[in-house]
């Protein structure tokens with residue numbers, strides 16, 4: 001029944017591919033390996049193939065080709081067995097609206113074979129852990145977005161899955177609810193839970209994930225820790241120069257060749273983005289080059305490289321919509 005893999009590799013995919021009807025190549029030959037106990041992220045823009053990947057790993061979407069092994073189980077060959085090993089928080093709210101907060105947990109436990117007594121005890125414990133006890137007898141419709149999301153996570157971990165999947169867990173949540181959910185996921189991680197999440201928020205990927213795969217158009221562009229991905233930029237400072245000069249291409253070329261430590265410069269819609277190793281004295285140098293070139297600068301900003309920078313360097317486009 002099980003396929004022998006390294007027990008510390010909780011998810012392995014080989015050339016995993018999904019083509020939807022109409023020749024839509026949603027996931028294109030993905031090779032992934034997720035380790036036990038880590039929080040792994042799939043980071044990518046809208047339509048990158050994140051949900052399709054999560055769908056294949058959780059038996060909701062049938063792969064067109066390739067393999068996916070989850071908890072040692074081939075998800076295509078043995079979907080029922082795989083389902084018992086995974087907990088899923090999908091992108092949309094799938095709570096049962098006819099039931100109360102408590103009942104959503106209780107019946108889930110019963111469905112997974114718990115006795116009435118066991119399911120009750122576990123539901124109450126989870127409500128406490130996920131700070132939902134006060135809402136136990138409320139209808140789920142009365143929950144805020146953040147509370148509903150916490151309840152979905154509580155339900156997903158109730159049967160103690162080997163791997164917890166979350167598809168865009170904080171999309172649409174206010175900043176406070178987002179942080180509350182990050183705390184909960186960190187607590188689950190501290191208890192040893194392996195987590196795979198998808199996100200298009202680079203801050204989320206950066207703060208929460210131990211390793212992440214950057215995907216776009218169904219292809220994996222990079223896989224590493226956030227720190228190493230950011231270091232791969234090869235610069236420690238990103239200078240964003242706002243100007244409405246018509247020839248930004250020429251200005252970028254000039255900056256690149258004149259600024260000490262410049263490792264790259266690209267024209268962007270609002271001006272030029274310059275990458276520099278060693279930021280000391282960079283602002284006066286940029287101003288001097290602009291003066292010489294007769295370019296008027298309306299704003300100058302210094303940032304550390306972010307996953308956004310990594311994404312732009314890999315794809316030539318912005319991760320934000």
Ligand SMILES: Nc1ncnc2c1ncn2[C@@H]1O[C@H](COP(=O)(O)OP(=O)(O)OP(=O)(O)O)[C@@H](O)[C@H]1O
Nearest residue numbers: 020021024026044045046047048049050051052053
């Ligand atoms: N059931 C489907 N039938 C046909 N095409 C689909 C289907 N589901 C997704 N797609 C297409 O597959 C591609 C990947 O979609 P997917 O939903 O996996 O991306 P995503 O990264 O989750 O995007 P989002 O950030 O919008 O959730 C997109 O081009 C999408 O339009």
Ligand SMILES: [Mg+2]
Nearest residue numbers: 050051052091
């Ligand atoms: Mg999606």
